[in-house]
Each structure stands twice: as structure tokens, then as C-alpha cells.
Amino acid sequence: MTLAHVDTEAKPAADQAVPRPSHGRRRLAAIAAGLLLAVLVLAALSLSVGAGEVGPGAVLDYLLGRHGARDNARLSLVVGDLRIPRTLTALLVGAALGTSGSLLQAVTRNPLAETGLLGVNAGASLGVVAGIAFLGVQSGLGHLLWAFGGAIAASALVLLIAGRRGGGSPMRLVLAGSALGATFGGLTSVIVVNSAETYDRFRFWVLGSLAGVEDFGKLTGLLPVLAVGFVIALLVARPLSALALGDDLAKGLGHRPSTIRVIVAVAVTLLTASAVALVGPISFLGLLAGFLARTLAGPRLTAQITFAGLIGAGVLTGADVLARVVSRPFEAPVSVIVALIGAPVLIGIVRSRRLGAMGMTDPATQETAPPPKRRFAALRPARRDEREDSIVLRGGALSVLLPRRAALAALALAALLVAAVVLSAYAGQSEMGLTRTFNAVLGSGDRFDVLLVQKFRLGRIVAGLTAGAALGLAGCLTQTLARNRLATPELLGVNDGATAAVLISTTLTGTFGAWWAGPLGALVAVLVVTTVSGGLGQRGYRVLVVGLAMSALASAVTQVVLTRRSLNSASSLYVWTSGSLNGRGYSVATPVLIGLAVLVPLALVVARQLNVLRFDDSTASSLGVAPARVRLFCLLLAVALAGLAVGICGPVGFVALASPVIAGRLAGPVRVPVVGSMLTGAVLIVAADTVGRIVFDGIEVPVGIVTTVLGGPFLLWVLLGRSGAARV
Structure with missing residues (x-):
């Protein structure tokens, strides 16, 4: 068959494959007429x-x-x-x-x-x-x-x-x-x-x-x-x-x-x-x-x-x-x-299937992924100059190589956390000096001071520490999972699902404060999200997008519950749904501490595989990591941590978003900042709670509102500042 013959035979097929402009216009006109008719019918029904x-x-x-x-x-x-x-x-x-x-x-x-x-x-x-x-x-x-x-x-x-x-x-x-x-x-x-x-x-x-x-x-x-x-x-x-x-x-x-x-x-x-x-x-x-x-x-x-x-x-x-x-x-x-x-x-x-054609299956990763020429820099054995910039911890036959910058950042964050705890124990509406505060912490001094500090302030601080650490770690896992530093557990529907569960349990039981309702609601939300989305999808993005739908539904349930309650009850519940540590203490912090004692070691174990997960799936598989399994494990850890945090203080905004970003800036891009994110989250919660207690005389601003008000400018500074101008 000659080339000319092939060309002449192909022309009719091509003509049949390409729709004529008049046919396209008729189709659009028919659709417009159908939509207009439907609108008129609905208007008549209204x-x-x-x-x-x-x-x-x-x-x-x-x-x-x-x-x-x-x-x-x-x-x-x-x-x-x-x-x-x-x-x-x-x-x-x-x-x-x-x-x-x-x-x-x-x-x-x-x-x-x-x-x-x-x-x-x-x-x-x-x-x-x-x-x-x-x-x-x-x-x-x-x-x-x-x-x-x-x-x-x-x-x-x-x-x-x-x-x-x-x-x-x-x-x-x-x-x-x-x-x-x-x-x-x-x-x-x-x-x-x-x-x-x-x-x-x-x-x-x-x-x-x-x-x-x-x-x-x-x-x-x-x-x-x-x-x-x-x-x-x-x-x-x-x-x-x-x-x-x-x-x-x-x-x-x-x-x-x-x-x-x-x-x-x-x-x-x-x-x-x-x-x-x-x-x-x-x-x-x-x-x-x-x-x-x-x-x-x-x-x-x-x-x-x-x-x-x-x-x-x-x-x-x-x-x-x-x-x-x-x-x-x-x-x-x-x-x-x-x-x-x-x-x-x-x-x-x-x-x-149209989603792939719209460019929505791949989140923007150019901001987090290393440059191509240094793609395996974080995976190869450390060179001599890198080892000299690290700290070696030895214990018998075991030794651990820690990056010096990450270790110093963790120490600085730990010191900052201690300062935040001391300030929170000292600050408040009652006039109490540092000396009286320390005496009260040790159980000596005025009985009222001891009661105020040990039962109320310290219990509240412990609850804030645990919630902040859980949120920081959950945010770190979620951002690594999605390869997007804008990703948080909120996008999985976790926060809104946990909040709705707590409010529903309050309506059914007549009492508020069941810490277990938060993790249960978060688990139900993420099960629905993963089931409906058909799995984690490419790079976990499908789960995050379906999570938006779950968040909207759970948020609607929350608003309806609030409108159906009396004004006093709804006002109290609204404060909690904004994120609050008011009245929270050791009783709710203890279950979360137990949860952290189990979940944090697991996160540290998986941290090495998290570093590999930041690359594409084919690279991770070639290095012996099962991306789907690691992704599922990280997702479950993030859900459990975020659910526990919501059970303590409600849906506190921006902590899960800001903690990994701050910790990553301090520790550098070599490793996933698991420990740094926990410490940063704890610092942010305790500091925000302190600000909320002292910023207005006689009025307490919930911690979630403080983090939300300050979180917007922080997000602008991180993503729209001089260093980020070229990237966005």
C-alpha cells in the first residue's frame, strides 16, 4: 500500500472523528435550553x-x-x-x-x-x-x-x-x-x-x-x-x-x-x-x-x-x-x-478520570522535593565532611549519628518549651510573683497558690503540651504523606469529624468532656474518606481532596447541633469548637500521654522511611520501601494523634500546619523533623494559651482563636515572603 493511498483512506476517518463546529454549537444550545427549562421548573416549584x-x-x-x-x-x-x-x-x-x-x-x-x-x-x-x-x-x-x-x-x-x-x-x-x-x-x-x-x-x-x-x-x-x-x-x-x-x-x-x-x-x-x-x-x-x-x-x-x-x-x-x-x-x-x-x-x-486531565492528581511538590541533581543526597552514606557536622552518640556496641543542626534545633526548642511552661505557670489574672509560683509548684507556700498552680494551671499546661505535641507530629506526618506543606489533618476531615463526634456524644449523653469521642470521630471520618476515595490514591492526594467533602459534611452537622441547643449551652460548646483548654487537666491529658508513649516511638521508627517517601514511588520502591504500606501507616498515626488532640482542646487551627514548617526551617531539609515538630507544637499551644489568658483583663480568649488570628499572618510570611516569592 502506498503512502498516498494511506493518506486518502485516512481522510474520511479523520473527518468523521472531528466534530463539526455547527454540531458543537447545536449541542451547546440544546444543553442551555435544557438547563433553562430545569431552572424554570424549579422556580415554578419554589x-x-x-x-x-x-x-x-x-x-x-x-x-x-x-x-x-x-x-x-x-x-x-x-x-x-x-x-x-x-x-x-x-x-x-x-x-x-x-x-x-x-x-x-x-x-x-x-x-x-x-x-x-x-x-x-x-x-x-x-x-x-x-x-x-x-x-x-x-x-x-x-x-x-x-x-x-x-x-x-x-x-x-x-x-x-x-x-x-x-x-x-x-x-x-x-x-x-x-x-x-x-x-x-x-x-x-x-x-x-x-x-x-x-x-x-x-x-x-x-x-x-x-x-x-x-x-x-x-x-x-x-x-x-x-x-x-x-x-x-x-x-x-x-x-x-x-x-x-x-x-x-x-x-x-x-x-x-x-x-x-x-x-x-x-x-x-x-x-x-x-x-x-x-x-x-x-x-x-x-x-x-x-x-x-x-x-x-x-x-x-x-x-x-x-x-x-x-x-x-x-x-x-x-x-x-x-x-x-x-x-x-x-x-x-x-x-x-x-x-x-x-x-x-x-x-x-x-x-x-477527568481529574487527571485537569492536572489535579499531582500536588505541587517542587517546593519540597530536592533538586534533581542531588536527588539521592539524603539517602547515600554520609561523607566525611557530613560526619564531621554530626553528633555521634555511643552506648556500648550501638551508636547513633545525629545531624548537628537538627540536634541543636531540638535543644533550642526544648529550652523554649521550658520557658513557655514557666511563663504559663506564672502568668494569669491573679497577681503572683515568680517566687510564689515556684513555691506553689513545689507544694509549699500559700494553700490557695498551691491549689491554683498545681490543680488548675499545671494540669492545663500538661493538657496543652500533650495536645500540641500530638498536633505537631500529626501535621508532620500529613505534610510528608501529601508532599505538600499546606496539608494538615484538617484536610482529611479528622478535625471536623472529631468535633462533630464530641458534640453528638454530648447531645446523647448530656455530659461534655469524653476524650474518647474525639479519636472515635476522627477514625470514623478517615475510614469513610479512605473507603469512598478507593484507597490512598496517587501520593495520598485523593484522600486529602475527599477529606474536604467530609469536613464540609461534619462542619454542617456541628453547626446544626449548635443551632438546636439553648443559647447558654451553644455558647459554651462554640468556645470549645474554637479550640479551648478551659477546664482541661490531668484527667484528659493522661490518655493522650499514654497514646503518645505508644505512637511517638512508632513515628520515630518510621521516620527513616518517611525520608524516602518524599521521593516518587518508583524511587522509594527501588530503595526497598513499600510506599502504599508506609503511607497507610503514616495516615493512621496522623489520624490517631489528631483525634486525641481534638479530644483534649477541640479543633485548634494552624498548629499542625505551622509546626512542621518551623521545625523544618530550624533543623534543615535533610530529615523529616519528627521530634522538632512535636516540640514546636507544644510550644505554640502553651504560648497561645498563655496569650489568651492575659491579653484581655477579665476575659479569656480560647487558644484556638489565638492560633487562628496569628496563623494567617504566619502563613503569609512563610509562603509569600521574600524567600517564597519566586516559588509562588
Whole structure:
């Protein structure tokens, strides 16, 4: 067969394989028509369902003006003042969140991007809480204005920080939004825990609901903002498509990548801020709509944005209908309904084959993996100059070679821990000098001093030490497992699962403080995550992503439990869910100490294999390490440690994230900082608890809030500072 003959035979097949443009346009038009029809059906259902017992026929009569329906005061109230404004709000808010999710996923090139990414939700929450606490804002319009102002301010600050030294790259936007969102969340908690009235209003608003939409007042005020956001979203679609080809090609086509990202961020801010102001923060909807739109539209960004808006409108309207009927005569929080829908979709994302094509199977490892030319530097025998820079410990026939820098770092951290313990025992609301403090520690001196120090302060310090060490080690194992220094046990659903378990046990037993509920909840969460994800997956990334879905579901359960309890009980439980050592002592620290006595030696034994695990699986296998087995063992250790810590002090944020980073900076990149991470975690917990007890006179700030407020700036310093500017 000649080459020409092969070519002529191949042409018809090629023509058949490539879809014609007209066929693609017809397909997109059919999908758009189907989505629009579904939205209209859901809108009609929303108009027909409610507490007013007004059926579809009466609603239709009112809409068409038949049979004098509009003169009926009851129909005018139920349909005209309640259902129509609520349905239109659901449609517009859902479309806004769906469009925002699609834009964020496109600009960050991450199909898991969510509308809270720019700190909008956290800023809105802080604005609402500040308005309630400091200005006595009570009306829905006041909440709307403060939520919108807080969201705009938060997003502007994120853009300002992300634009420094990097032109607002996708990674910088993600990191700045995550860090500032955490800090804003911590500041919100500082205000809430000190005001029961503020918390009582905030705990219902934060769940997200359309129940407060009673007329067109709120919607009319933000309708121009929504319109501007939608127009910008459609106009930016074409340059954003060029940006998907890469910054260099986009510049060659005449676009400015940094300007495009800023415009997208402005559109997302306007749409999301308006949505949060109208109905409260609703998670998962932007992720869900954006991913489904990409699945239906393919690479066509304009179609993606349009489809995402329609999907968001339909999902939120349908969720609102379900929220009205699933727990009559009460209304379920619409954000919980959306989470129940969005979590399975997130699991479907990570299990789908399309995930690999989207570049989501490999986490970014260039920041942690050694350079290729020195790939085996940490595995080969130490050279003479390396041995001279090490400390040799001998005991009979056994000897241990310790890196000098790591050993000195551990000694420095141990000394810092001793200083933190002494300061914590000394500091407090009661005026007690150092001499009286030491006498009380030794059991001499005033009986009140001995009781205060030995029973309350020292017990609390021991509980903080054990919880901090457990969190630090769990974070070290998780980051090594995922090869990503942003990974923490929280991403496995461990913290939220343990928290939900403790609250459920409190509801069932009527008593609070069962330390075993935390590890049990963490174990259940991780079993569900690993089972649903089909194993650890490539580099453990699949488990981490499915853990996000588990966290969302467990967090929704936690919020619902808090809203169903009395104000006093809910306020106390909210403090614990923020992370607190108040009232914790030897009774809860002892089981964790026993757990650490078992788990820490196991972690030290596996530390050598953890060093190998930082390389790819083929390299680890060639060096005699079973990656899957080591990965599973590390995962179980991290789950057990994090669960024990949550059982003591609740879900303390940022300690598991910061401890391995700080310990790694001090000890160097040669080995996994197992011991250093434990010591760092203990120092952070004890120091944060001390700050929380003394920062405000007569008021105690929970340790988890202190670490969250300070953790955001720390994350920015580590990842967006001078040393990290080139990497992100």
C-alpha cells in the first residue's frame, strides 16, 4: 500500500472523528435550553411550595391576574411579598455563586476552587459580627450593608497582598485568600465568644438561609451590583480563555495576565459579596456549578460561565425548596442542603478520570522535593565532611549519628518549651510573683497558690503540651504523606469529624468532656474518606481532596447541633469548637500521654522511611520501601494523634500546619523533623494559651482563636515572603 493511498483512506476517518463546529454549537444550545427549562421548573416549584398552603393554581391565578387573585390580601402576602422575592433572590444568588465559581476555577486553573477563596465569606462574617456587637445592628438591611462592606474590604486586602512582587498569580491569590480568611475568622470568633447576644444572632446567619427574604427591599439595593458583576464576567471570558494558554502566550496575544486576574477578582467579589449579604455564606455551590459546567461545555469558557450560572440558580432554588419541606414546620439551613449535594459531587470529581486531565492528581511538590541533581543526597552514606557536622552518640556496641543542626534545633526548642511552661505557670489574672509560683509548684507556700498552680494551671499546661505535641507530629506526618506543606489533618476531615463526634456524644449523653469521642470521630471520618476515595490514591492526594467533602459534611452537622441547643449551652460548646483548654487537666491529658508513649516511638521508627517517601514511588520502591504500606501507616498515626488532640482542646487551627514548617526551617531539609515538630507544637499551644489568658483583663480568649488570628499572618510570611516569592 502506498503512502498516498494511506493518506486518502485516512481522510474520511479523520473527518468523521472531528466534530463539526455547527454540531458543537447545536449541542451547546440544546444543553442551555435544557438547563433553562430545569431552572424554570424549579422556580415554578419554589413559587408553589411554602408554609402558606397556597397551591399552584392560586399562584398561577395571581401571576396571571385571574379571578381577582391580586385583590386577595392573603395571596398578595404569600405570593407577592414572600414567594416571588424569595424565588428571584434564590435564582440571582445561585447564578452569582455559580458564575463566581466558574471564574475562580478558570483563573486559578483549579477545578476545586471555591467562592470563599478570596476571603469574601470570612470578611462578610466579620462585618456582620462587628455591626451587631459594636453598633447594635439588628435589621436585615443592616446585616446586608455590613456583610457587603466586610466582603468588599476583605477581597480588596487579598488583592493588595497577592499583587505584591508577583502580579497576582493564581497561587498567590489562593494563599492570600486562605490566610486572611483564617485571620478574619479568628477575629470573628474573638468578638462572638465575648458576646452571647452577638453569637445568638450570628449562629443562625452563618448557616445561610433565604427565610429572611420578605420583600424586594434587599434585592433591589444590590441588583445593580449583581448586574455589574454579571456583565464583567461575560466580558472577561475571552481574555480569560487566552490566559488558560499560559501567561507568555496570553501576552503574545496582547493581553495582560495580571490585569485579567484583577478584573476576574473584582467580578467574583461583586457577585459573591452580594450573595453573602443577601442570604449568608453558602459553601460548595460555586464548586459544584463550576465543575458541572466545565463537564458540559468543555473548553468553551463563555459557555462554561453561562452554564455555571444556570446550574447555580437551579441548585440553590431546589435546595431552598427542600429546606422548606424536609423538616416542617421548621426550615432546614439551605447551606446544609447544598453541602449534602456538593460533597458527593466533590467525591465524584476526585474519582473521575477527568481529574487527571485537569492536572489535579499531582500536588505541587517542587517546593519540597530536592533538586534533581542531588536527588539521592539524603539517602547515600554520609561523607566525611557530613560526619564531621554530626553528633555521634555511643552506648556500648550501638551508636547513633545525629545531624548537628537538627540536634541543636531540638535543644533550642526544648529550652523554649521550658520557658513557655514557666511563663504559663506564672502568668494569669491573679497577681503572683515568680517566687510564689515556684513555691506553689513545689507544694509549699500559700494553700490557695498551691491549689491554683498545681490543680488548675499545671494540669492545663500538661493538657496543652500533650495536645500540641500530638498536633505537631500529626501535621508532620500529613505534610510528608501529601508532599505538600499546606496539608494538615484538617484536610482529611479528622478535625471536623472529631468535633462533630464530641458534640453528638454530648447531645446523647448530656455530659461534655469524653476524650474518647474525639479519636472515635476522627477514625470514623478517615475510614469513610479512605473507603469512598478507593484507597490512598496517587501520593495520598485523593484522600486529602475527599477529606474536604467530609469536613464540609461534619462542619454542617456541628453547626446544626449548635443551632438546636439553648443559647447558654451553644455558647459554651462554640468556645470549645474554637479550640479551648478551659477546664482541661490531668484527667484528659493522661490518655493522650499514654497514646503518645505508644505512637511517638512508632513515628520515630518510621521516620527513616518517611525520608524516602518524599521521593516518587518508583524511587522509594527501588530503595526497598513499600510506599502504599508506609503511607497507610503514616495516615493512621496522623489520624490517631489528631483525634486525641481534638479530644483534649477541640479543633485548634494552624498548629499542625505551622509546626512542621518551623521545625523544618530550624533543623534543615535533610530529615523529616519528627521530634522538632512535636516540640514546636507544644510550644505554640502553651504560648497561645498563655496569650489568651492575659491579653484581655477579665476575659479569656480560647487558644484556638489565638492560633487562628496569628496563623494567617504566619502563613503569609512563610509562603509569600521574600524567600517564597519566586516559588509562588
